[in-house]
Amino acid sequence: MIIESAEEQDIGRIKEIYRSAFPENEHELVATLACKLLVEETEPEILSLIAKTNDTIMGHVAFSPVRIENNQNCKAYILAPLAVDSGYQKQIIGSSLIKQGLEILTDDGIHLVFVYGDPEFYGRFGFRTDTASEFNAPYDLEYPFGWQATVLKEWTQKNTPAAVSCVSSLSNPDLW
Ligand SMILES: CC(C)(COP(=O)(O)OP(=O)(O)OC[C@H]1O[C@@H](n2cnc3c(N)ncnc32)[C@H](O)[C@@H]1OP(=O)(O)O)[C@@H](O)C(=O)NCCC(=O)NCCS
Incomplete structure (x- = not known):
């Protein structure tokens, strides 16, 4: 298996992956998010990775920059x-996709990575709800216990709790 950057030409296959992995009532929303993040231009850049074997793409993950207020x-x-x-x-x-993404972000000097998902799964990779509790998610959360973060590099945090804002593709309350 190799992990590499996703390209625009992979959009069709990435949509299929989200349609197969997520329940029917969610998959279109999440597939659309994955595709929008692949083309959205941000500074710093969005990281979009695919895992593939013999030219078959089996999985996808995206990491996009967030701003911390003040x-x-x-x-x-995130x-x-x-x-x-x-x-x-x-x-x-x-x-492997999560670990590779966190390694790339560590090498890039990133301090903090958020996630909104199942703590039982993301806890394996160092994500903690108490780390995220100093930060307010961009929207009201349907499942507040899913708001987690992991520290890759120490920094001095002032003025907590601090608001977190996200890129345009994620700026949709239905995703939260
Ligand atoms: C979650 C997901 C990405 C994991 O990918 P994967 O390649 O199957 O996972 P891995 O093989 O690396 O790890 C599998 C382990 O994670 C566990 N796991 C998977 N989803 C989990 C969840 N939601 N909660 C807790 N554990 C979970 C599996 O039980 C397995 O545990 P084991 O190692 O003790 O057997 C994949 O199952 C998936 O696409 N699920 C549907 C979409 C989804 O939920 N995405 C995440 C949104 S927050």
Whole structure:
């Protein structure tokens, strides 16, 4: 398996992966998010990774930059979305995509990475609800216990709780 940057030409296959991995009532929303993040231009850049074997893309993850209110010193990202095609799950593909993404962000000097998801799964990768509790998510959360963060590099946090704002593709309350 190799993990590499996703390209615009992968959009069709990435949509299929989200349609297979998520329930019918959610998959269109999340597939659309994955595709929008692939083309949205931000500074710093969005990281969009695919896992593939023999030219078959099996999983996808995106990490996009977030801004922390009143703290330009903290460079932060959010992991969203993530999916592995239902035919390839439980083969460490999702874990590898997360680990590779966190490694790249660590090398880039990023301090903090958020995620909104199941703590039982993301806890394996160092994400904690108490780390995120100093930060307010961009929208009201349907599942507040899913708001987590992991520290990659220490920094000085002032004025907590601080508001977090996200890129345009994620600026949709239905996603939260
Ligand atoms: C979640 C997901 C990306 C994991 O990818 P994967 O390649 O199957 O995962 P891995 O093989 O790396 O890890 C599998 C382990 O994670 C566990 N796991 C998967 N989803 C989980 C969840 N929601 N909560 C807790 N554990 C979970 C599996 O039980 C398995 O545990 P084990 O190692 O003890 O057997 C994949 O199952 C998926 O696409 N699910 C549907 C979409 C989704 O939920 N995306 C995340 C949104 S927050």
